[in-house]
Amino acid sequence: MQGSCLCGAVSFVLAGSLPPIYQCHCSLCRQVSGSSSNSALIIERENFTWFSGEQHIKSYMTQTGFKSDFCVECGSPVPNLSADETRYWVPAGLLSEPVNSEVMAHVYVDSRANWDKGLLTDSIAKFAKMPSDEEWSTLCKHFHSHKNKTK
Ligand SMILES: [Zn+2]
Numbered sequence: 001m002q003g004s005c006l007c008g009a010v011s012f013v014l015a016g017s018l019p020p021i022y023q024c025h026c027s028l029c030r031q032v033s034g035s036s037s038n039s040a041l042i043i044e045r046e047n048f049t050w051f052s053g054e055q056h057i058k059s060y061m062t063q064t065g066f067k068s069d070f071c072v073e074c075g076s077p078v079p080n081l082s083a084d085e086t087r088y089w090v091p092a093g094l095l096s097e098p099v100n101s102e103v104m105a106h107v108y109v110d111s112r113a114n115w116d117k118g119l120l121t122d123s124i125a126k127f128a129k130m131p132s133d134e135e136w137s138t139l140c141k142h143f144h145s146h147k148n149k150t151k
């Protein structure tokens, strides 16, 4: 699975089967995406490889430690490495279609924008905050058994 920023300077490759996608509705993700939420997946570091353009990436961090890496040419958010350096956060909108994964969770739903109305009408799992590692792995297990059933 390949992905790239809007201008194509920054690109990367994901290996293995894709984890589920989540949408974060927190105020930070709204600002960094310019939208009601961002859509992303978290992948193990060994399954992530930069293909091009690492020199075009600039990193911004808020005082509270929220990090955003972006392409300096086009402004797209790009993947960034977790603080413990074991996983990459990958913006789902950068992935080239078709993507063999789907949205499985809405997170930080309690802080969603008051104009964000579509959220309550779908049947996707919702979390007030970021799910714990345990909740997340349960979700991933459901996701993979669901995918295998529908194959
Ligand atoms: Zn770019």
Ligand SMILES: [Zn+2]
Binding pocket: 024, 025, 026, 027, 028, 029, 030, 108
């Ligand atoms: Zn967020």
